[in-house]
Amino acid sequence: MVILGSTGSIGTNxxxxxxxxxxxxxxxxxxSNVDLLxxxxxxxxxxxxxxxxxxQKDKLAIDKNQKVYFxxxxxxxxxxxxxxxxxxxxxxxxxxxxxxxxxxxKDKILALANKESLVVGGEFIDTTNIIPLDSEHFALQELIxxxxxxxxxxxxxxxxxxxxxxxxxxxxxxxxNALNHPNWNMGKKITIDSATMVNKLFEILExxxxxxTDNIDALIERNSIIHALIQTNDNAIFAHLGYSDMxxxxxxxxxxxxxxNIESIKEIDLSNFTFNLTKIDTNRYPLWNLKDTLLxxxxxxxxxxxxxxxxxxxxxxNKIRFGDINTNIYKAIEKFEGQIKYIKNIEDVFYIxxxxxxFYSFN
Ligand code: NDP
Ligand code: MG
Numbered sequence: 001m002v003i004l005g006s007t008g009s010i011g012t013n014x015x016x017x018x019x020x021x022x023x024x025x026x027x028x029x030x031x032s033n034v035d036l037l038x039x040x041x042x043x044x045x046x047x048x049x050x051x052x053x054x055x056q057k058d059k060l061a062i063d064k065n066q067k068v069y070f071x072x073x074x075x076x077x078x079x080x081x082x083x084x085x086x087x088x089x090x091x092x093x094x095x096x097x098x099x100x101x102x103x104x105x106k107d108k109i110l111a112l113a114n115k116e117s118l119v120v121g122g123e124f125i126d127t128t129n130i131i132p133l134d135s136e137h138f139a140l141q142e143l144i145x146x147x148x149x150x151x152x153x154x155x156x157x158x159x160x161x162x163x164x165x166x167x168x169x170x171x172x173x174x175x176x177n178a179l180n181h182p183n184w185n186m187g188k189k190i191t192i193d194s195a196t197m198v199n200k201l202f203e204i205l206e207x208x209x210x211x212x213t214d215n216i217d218a219l220i221e222r223n224s225i226i227h228a229l230i231q232t233n234d235n236a237i238f239a240h241l242g243y244s245d246m247x248x249x250x251x252x253x254x255x256x257x258x259x260x261n262i263e264s265i266k267e268i269d270l271s272n273f274t275f276n277l278t279k280i281d282t283n284r285y286p287l288w289n290l291k292d293t294l295l296x297x298x299x300x301x302x303x304x305x306x307x308x309x310x311x312x313x314x315x316x317x318n319k320i321r322f323g324d325i326n327t328n329i330y331k332a333i334e335k336f337e338g339q340i341k342y343i344k345n346i347e348d349v350f351y352i353x354x355x356x357x358x359f360y361s362f363n
Contacts (some may be wrong), residue, residue, distance in 0.1 A: 001025055002082050004050075004075065004099050005090035005101065006040055006228060007033040010113040010133065011188045012090050015040060017251045020263065026084045029075050029099075031091070034059040041066070042146055050078035052095070076102045088133070089114045089251070093309050094190050094353055095120055101346065111253035115206045116309075119301040120353065122209035125345040130210065131253045137201055137283060138249035139228035139240035144211065149233035153213060155203055156221035157280060158183050158244075160195035162322075163222070167284055171323025175316050177322060183224035183244045188203065192312045194324050197285035198304070204291055205301045214295050219277040225268065286326050290333070298300060299340040300333060302349055307332035308358035332356060 001023050003012045007030040018025055025044040030037040032053035038061045041049060048175050049062055069078040072095070079087065079102045087103040088111040089096050096114030101184040103110045104126060112118070113133040118125065132138050136155035144150060161180045162173055178195045179188060186194075193199035207216045224244040227303045231237050242248050243265050251259040280288045296298055311325045320328075336356055343352055 002027040002029075002079065002084045002087040003090065004029040004079075004088065005096070005114070006030050007036045008090055008092060009185065010088075010090035010250065012036075013246050014090065014250050014254065015044065017254050017259075017262075017321060018044065018246055021251075021255060021259070022362075023254060027078055027082050029078060029091075030098060031095075032056050046073050048078050048081055050075040072156045073098055074100065079103060079315055080106065082108075085109055086111055086131075086254070088250070089117065090133075090272070092116075092187055094120060094305060100125070111250075115202050116165075116305055118209045119202045119205045119305050120347075120349055121346055122205060122301070123134070123299060123343075124349070125209070127210050132206070132210055133243070133246070133253055134203060135242075135246065135247050136228045137206055138252065139209060139242075140207060140230065142239050143228060143230045143240050147230065147232060147238070150213075150230055151215065151233050151235075152231040152289055153207060153211060153216045154229040154231070154277075155207060155216070155218045156224070156277070157197065157200045157218050158194065159220050159222060160197070160199075161191065162195045163220075163284070170284065171321055171326075173322045175318065178315075184246075186246075188316060189309075189312050192325075193313065194307070195322075196308075197280065197288045198308050198325075198329075200280070201290055201294055201304065202301070205298055208295060208298060216295075218280060218291075220280055221275065221277055223273050223275065225273060226277070241268065241270075255363065287329060290329075297337070297340065299343050300337060300344065302352050303333055303336045303356055304329060306353045307360055308351060310357060310360040329362070332360065 003011055003014050006028040025046045027048035029050035034056040048067045054070050078155035086109045089100050090113040093116055097117045109129050111131045111133055179191050181191050201252050225241050227240050229237055229239045245265050247262050249285045282288050311328055314320045
C-alpha cells in the first residue's frame with residue numbers, strides 16, 4: 001500500500017486502518033511535516049519515502065535500506081518505483097493531479113481523496129481504476145451496486161462551519177470561525193471549502209466524472225449521517241447512512257471489503273437523530289448558483305479550483321475577508337471562461353491553472 005499525503009487528516013486515518021489491520025506500507029509521501037513523517041517512518045518502516053519540501057531534506061530520518069525522493073518530481077519517481085497495487089492519494093489541492101496521473105499510468109488502483117484531481121482533470125482522466133474515498137461518492141458507489149434505472153443521484157452537505165451564523169455577518173467571519181466545522185474533523189482547505197460550498201461544487205463534478213451522469217444534486221443534511229441518496233425510475237429512493245468518520249470509506253478501499261470492526265465507528269441509534277433534507281440556500285452560499293453552469297461547462301472547474309486555492313490560503317493568512325472568496329471566484333470565472341474552449345488535453349489544464357494562479361497571486 002502506498003499513502004500520498006500521509007501526514008494529513010486522511011493520511012493519518014489511513015495509517016490507523018493500516019495499523020489495525022496489519023497492512024504493509026510500501027511508500028509514504030508528505031509535503032513538509034517532517035516530524036510526523038519521521039514518526040510514521042519509524043512505525044511503518046516503508047521501503048520508499050518521498051518528501052515534497054526540499055528545505056526539510058536534512059531532517060528526514062531514514063535508514064540505508066530506505067529509498068528517498070524529494071520534490072514534486074521525486075514523488076512521481078517514487079510512485080514509479082512502487083510495486084503496490086493500490087495507491088491512496090490524500091494530497092490536498094492541485095498538487096495531487098500529477099501523482100494521480102502517474103498512478104493511473106502505472107495501471108494501479110487509485111484510492112482517491114484528492115478530489116481536485118477530478119475537478120481539474122476529469123475530462124481527460126480514465127476513472128475505471130479509481131475508488132472514491134470521498135464519503136458521498138463512496139456512498140453513491142455502494143448505492144448503485146445492483147441497481148438499474150437510476151434516475152438521479154443526491155449527495156449531502158453539512159452546511160459547513162458558518163451554517164448558523166447571522167447571514168449579514170458571513171462576509172467578515174474569521175478563519176477561526178470558518179474552520180470550526182460542526183461534524184467533520186478535516187484539513188484546513190476542505191474545511192473552508194465546506195463553509196463556502198465550493199467543496200460541494202467540487203463533489204458534483206467528482207460525481208459527474210466517476211458515475212458519468214449530470215443528474216446529480218446536493219441537499220443539506222445537518223447531521224452528516226446520510227451521505228448520499230439515489231432515486232430510481234420507479235421513484236424509489238435509497239440512502240446510505242453512517243457516522244461522519246472517514247475511516248469507513250478508507251477502510252473499504254484499503255481492505256477491498258467491509259471491515260469487521262472500526263474502533264472509532266459506533267453503532268448509530270437512529271432514534272437520536274432528526275433527519276431533514278433541505279435545499280442549499282444561495283443567499284447564504286452564493287457560489288452554489290454555479291452548480292448548473294459547472295455541469296454544463298465542467299472545464300470551468302479548472303478555473304474555479306485554481307482561484308479558490310489561492311483565495312483559501314489568502315483567507316487563512318488573514319489577507320482577504322471570507323466574502324472575498326465568493327466575489328473573486330465569480331470575477332475569475334468571468335475573466336477566464338473564454339479560455340476554456342482552448343483546453344484540449346491535460347497539458348492545457350496545467351497551462352490554464354498556471355495562468356489563473358499567476359494572475360491572482362499578484363492581484
Ligand atoms: P490535510 O491538509 O490534512 O493533508 C494534506 C496532505 O497533503 C498532508 O499530508 C500534506 O503534507 C500533503 N501535501 C500537501 N501538499 C503536498 C505536495 N505538494 N506534495 C505532497 N504532499 C503534499 O488535508 P486532508 O487530509 O483533509 O485532505 C486531503 C485531500 O482529501 C483533499 O483533496 C481533500 O479535499 C480530500 N478529502 C478530505 C476529507 C477529510 O475528511 N479530510 C474528506 C474527503 C476528501 P504536510 O502536512 O506534510 O505538508
Ligand atoms: Mg465529501
